[in-house]
Amino acid sequence: MSELPSYISGVFLTTAVATFGFLYYGIKLAQARKNDNHAIIASIIIVGWLFALITLALNSFFLVFDAMPPRLIFVLLPPVIGIIVVLxxxxxxxYVVRIPITTLTYLHIVRVPVEIVLWWLAVNQLVPFLLTFEGINYDILSGITAPFVAIFLVGLRSKRRIAAILWNFITLGLLINIVGHAILAAPTPIQRFAFDQPNVAVFYFPFILLPGFIVPAVLFSHLVGLIKLFNKDQQLI
Structure with missing residues (x-):
């Protein structure tokens, strides 16, 4: 990992910061009163989780690839449980359904640099090309289309709920597809793909933040967005 070009980690860390910024901004907009401190509380929880995740990664906790259950579960499960509890x-x-759906939709733009970083990592033999847009990963389309969905499907006066719901389900499917393949391509006892070049980058800092933070943030945005879209009494903006 030390030989990896620094711009790859730089772009990825910038993407992680942007993801945090979208979440913080959305939670801030959801506050009913100016003296609410929900955004600060949420930020403290997220930063605490990221600190724990980074500390474990820097101490090689996730590099015990033959552990059972796979230690990747300790990256994915806590934020997913957190999302389930919140919803x-x-x-x-x-509270969270008061986050403007435009903000939730714009957050998906981060999927574009994530896919570019994954391709760079594949070039540097840290993830299989299977997990990039050269393989079975079409998630970059979610990020490319997100601004258009935010503007034309949920951001104008005439809301197109059905089209927005359809987009969320399709792009959520793309997310589930790549996450499932990424888990099964990792060098753990349940590996099923990419034995010649396993998915190892996500076990190191800073790329541990992809399954531990960015993916859950994208999942959260989809789920909250769908709740808002299915509730016709819920204001979208």
Missing amino acids: SVKKSRD
Whole structure:
């Protein structure tokens, strides 16, 4: 990893910061009163999780590839459980659905630099080309189309809910597709693909933030967006 060109880590870290910025901005906009501190509380929780994740990665915790269960589960499961809790508890769900859907949709733009970084990592033999847009990963289309969806499907006065719902389901499917293949391409006891070049980059800093933060943030944006779109009484903006 030390021989990896620094611009790859730089672009990825910038993307992670942008993802955090979208989340913070959206939570801030959802505050009903100026003295609400929900955005600060959410930021502290996220930063705490990222600190724990980075610390474990820097201490090679995730590099025990033969562990069972695979240690990648400790990266993916906590944020997914957190999302489930937030959307299951009425008080927190009522709060997050106030996040403007335009902000939730614009967040998906980060999927473009993520896909570019994955391709760079494949060139440097740290992930298989299978997980890039040269393989079975078409997730870059989600990021490319996100601004158009934000402007023309959910950002104008005439809302196109059906089209926006369809886009969210299709792009959520693309996310699930690449995450599933990425898990099965990692060098763990459940590996099923890419034995010649496993998916190893995501076990190191800073790329551990992809499954541990960026993917959950994208998933959160999809789920909250769909809740808003299916609720006709819910304001989209």
